[in-house]
Amino acid sequence: MIDLTKIEKYKENNRIEAKKAIGGLPMSLWETYSAFANTLGGIILLGVEEHEDKSLHPIDLPDPEWLISDFWEIINDKRKVSRNILTERDVRIVETEGKHIIVINVPRIKKGDEPIYLGGSIYTGTYKRSGDGDYKCSVEEVAKMLTHSSKN
Numbered sequence: 001m002i003d004l005t006k007i008e009k010y011k012e013n014n015r016i017e018a019k020k021a022i023g024g025l026p027m028s029l030w031e032t033y034s035a036f037a038n039t040l041g042g043i044i045l046l047g048v049e050e051h052e053d054k055s056l057h058p059i060d061l062p063d064p065e066w067l068i069s070d071f072w073e074i075i076n077d078k079r080k081v082s083r084n085i086l087t088e089r090d091v092r093i094v095e096t097e098g099k100h101i102i103v104i105n106v107p108r109i110k111k112g113d114e115p116i117y118l119g120g121s122i123y124t125g126t127y128k129r130s131g132d133g134d135y136k137c138s139v140e141e142v143a144k145m146l147t148h149s150s151k152n
């Protein structure tokens with residue numbers, strides 16, 4: 001877990017992703033959810049921006065409750081996200097530096113579970129995390145994940 005009172009000391013990496021989310025939930029949020037779940041897990045920070053020096057800074061979400069409501073609606077829509085592995089404890093509003101942000105704690109999927117994917121297609125909607133970015137898995141990578149899945 002990160003110390004949100006010292007958020008500026010952190011940088012995006014293979015376990016931390018920051019998104020402004022001022023205009024609503026960004027599409028890239030779901031790619032990061034898939035990537036974190038399929039790799040090592042991680043923390044998504046909504047209402048946080050990355051400055052040129054790569055430091056993270058809260059920007060105060062105008063309506064975090066609405067964003068969380070929207071988040072739960074989308075993550076539970078099987079046409080958009082294959083599976084929700086989060087509980088209410090994993091998504092919370094936090095105040096830091098007098099600003100409200102949303103912290104989403106994404107665990108790694110259990111060994112043997114099939115990957116989390118987007119858009120209804122496991123072969124075109126599966127992501128993994130590398131460094132501070134998400135990448136779409138190749139068909140070969142997905143096939144390898146499925147050979148380790150207990151759902152075959």
